[in-house]
Amino acid sequence: MENMESEVMNVMPVKRKDGTYAVRLCLHQGLFNRAAMQTVQEVMDTFGLTDLRVTTGQRLNLEGVPADKIDSVLESLGNQVEKCPPGISVCAGGALCKYGKQETREITDRLLAVLKSNAPYPFKVKSGVSGCAMACGLSFVRDLGLVGGAKGWTVLYGGSARHRAAPGLTLAKGASADEALDLIEKGLAYYKENGKKGERLGMMVRRLGSEAVLDALT
Ligand code: SF4
Known part of the structure; x- marks a missing residue:
């Protein structure tokens, strides 16, 4: 399988009904590697986030990000994009x-x-x-x-x-x-x-x- 250890993740903010944000991890072909997992784990620990949800389009959403932390979370995870590539x-x-x-x-x-x-x-x-x-x-x-x-x-x-x-x-x-x-x-x-x-x-x-x-x- 392709080695994607060094790739930086593209991440996209998604506003939720309750005013929080989800951060969508734009996974390539559904692959989530060790380096990405470590980054996400560290960000979840740092910002006190608890939920990672699998989407129907083979991506992951980091849920429950407070509005005042969204910029810092995005920056810590990878490159912010307006839209993930086509699903x-x-x-x-x-x-x-x-x-x-x-x-x-x-x-x-x-x-x-x-x-x-x-x-x-x-x-x-x-x-x-x-x-x-x-x-x-x-x-x-x-x-x-x-x-x-x-x-x-x-x-x-x-x-x-x-x-x-x-x-x-x-x-x-x-x-x-x-x-x-x-x-x-x-x-x-x-x-x-x-x-x-x-x-x-x-x-x-x-x-x-x-x-x-x-x-x-x-
Ligand atoms: S469609 Fe399902 S069963 Fe067929 S090759 Fe893909 S994973 Fe395997």
Whole structure:
């Protein structure tokens, strides 16, 4: 596994209803290493903080930071950012998991680069990368999904885990990493062109209809 011991964490303040703050640790691919743990432990001891919460997006929130201490806590933890990089849920993948058909970490980094280079979008784009069809990376219900198979990647588009939950449209099966990422880039351009401001990708697909979207992208 990649050695991330020397990396400085990006941290983002999140205001809470009760006037306190959470500090979001923008973990890269859900990895939390020894150096980061030590830093967080020291900050929690110094500022008397007790709760660290795992988020659904594979990040960590340090909760209950009083407003008058937020600046000092942020400074002690790492680099303050306005927003964490786009959320990608990624499973352990074929390098670690016995069920994995494809390795997930490298393609996730490449997907993140594609997402960053094509931004901004009408609304947030969440992605999921899974090394097999068990889809522990939530690939079927993310805006963009990749699922590893024996012959390559299944590419999913416009999934949603919200109140009208639905899996994404299948744009390709057995695609190489390059083909999958090219298709995703095409899908992002389509979203930028056709999505309304504030409209999630899955809602756009429902408004336009699966047939029209598939015709345009495949
Ligand atoms: S999706 Fe498959 S490869 Fe990934 S952690 Fe789950 S079982 Fe393992």
